[in-house]
Amino acid sequence: xxxxxxxxxxxxxxxxxxxxxxxxxxxxxxxxxxxxxxxxxxxxxxxxxxxxxxxxxxxxxxxxxxxxxxxxxxxxxxxxxxxxxxxxxxxxxxxxxxxxxxxxxxxxxxxx
Amino acid sequence: xxxxxxxxxxxxxxxxxxxxxxxxxxxxxxxxxxxxxxxxxxxxxxxxxxxxxxxxxxxxxxxxxxxxxxxxxxxxxxxxxxxxxxxxxxxxxxxxxxxxxxxxxxxxxx
Numbered sequence: 001x002x003x004x005x006x007x008x009x010x011x012x013x014x015x016x017x018x019x020x021x022x023x024x025x026x027x028x029x030x031x032x033x034x035x036x037x038x039x040x041x042x043x044x045x046x047x048x049x050x051x052x053x054x055x056x057x058x059x060x061x062x063x064x065x066x067x068x069x070x071x072x073x074x075x076x077x078x079x080x081x082x083x084x085x086x087x088x089x090x091x092x093x094x095x096x097x098x099x100x101x102x103x104x105x106x107x108x109x110x111x112x
Numbered sequence: 113x114x115x116x117x118x119x120x121x122x123x124x125x126x127x128x129x130x131x132x133x134x135x136x137x138x139x140x141x142x143x144x145x146x147x148x149x150x151x152x153x154x155x156x157x158x159x160x161x162x163x164x165x166x167x168x169x170x171x172x173x174x175x176x177x178x179x180x181x182x183x184x185x186x187x188x189x190x191x192x193x194x195x196x197x198x199x200x201x202x203x204x205x206x207x208x209x210x211x212x213x214x215x216x217x218x219x220x221x222x
Contacts, residue, residue, distance in 0.1 A: 040120070040214065040215075041214055042114075042116070042199070042211075042212035042213055042214040042215065043156065043199075043212045044212075045209065045210070045211075048209075088153075090155055090156070099144045099146075099161075099203050099210075100158055101158075101210060103155035103156055103157070104155060105154065105155050106154075106155050108153070
């Protein structure tokens with residue numbers, strides 16, 4: 001049973017063309033996270049939501065935005081993708097009281 | 113300097129070997145420590161938490177040395193299925209923010 005679902009699994013976009021990645025969860029967790037992972041690098045936290053409270057990391061570019069319309073869904077919007085934004089984007093969830101995070105399978109983004 | 117540092121490997125070992133991974137972290141305020149496993153092109157999955165007293169889960173043993181800011185993972189009797197990247201992860205507190213190392217790649221061969 002999938003608990004953290006990401007769609008699409010693979011996304012190809014053109015340089016500068018806005019793209020939205022989707023994450024949904026069946027765990028009813030308070031906290032949802034978006035990470036960027038480039039090849040052979042550590043996952044890097046972009047931002048997270050604690051319920052409806054949005055928390056941006058200081059070094060996350062303005063090009064990256066997020067929306068959480070309800071507990072179950074969270075979106076990552078890349079306003080003007082550059083070649084350097086090609087990466088795996090991982091969504092994760094956790095209960096506020098627990099350190100364990102549950103990851104989705106990721107969306108691999110290619111920018112042409 | 114990265115906040116969490118790991119030897120990238122790869123570690124190429126035969127089945128049945130014992131292999132040890134090391135990790136150092138720079139922020140002394142770090143509160144919780146973990147090892148995650150990530151298979152090629154898949155998501156990270158929690159392997160085990162790491163406690164100061166050391167903890168064991170089957171063939172896997174994790175150790176934490178807070179004074180040296182050092183974390184280790186020992187895998188005994190390696191299996192082919194252990195081939196993966198092992199990520200050292202530190203939590204600084206506050207909404208469970210996790211800081212990942214870049215991972216150590218393990219390849220177990222027959």
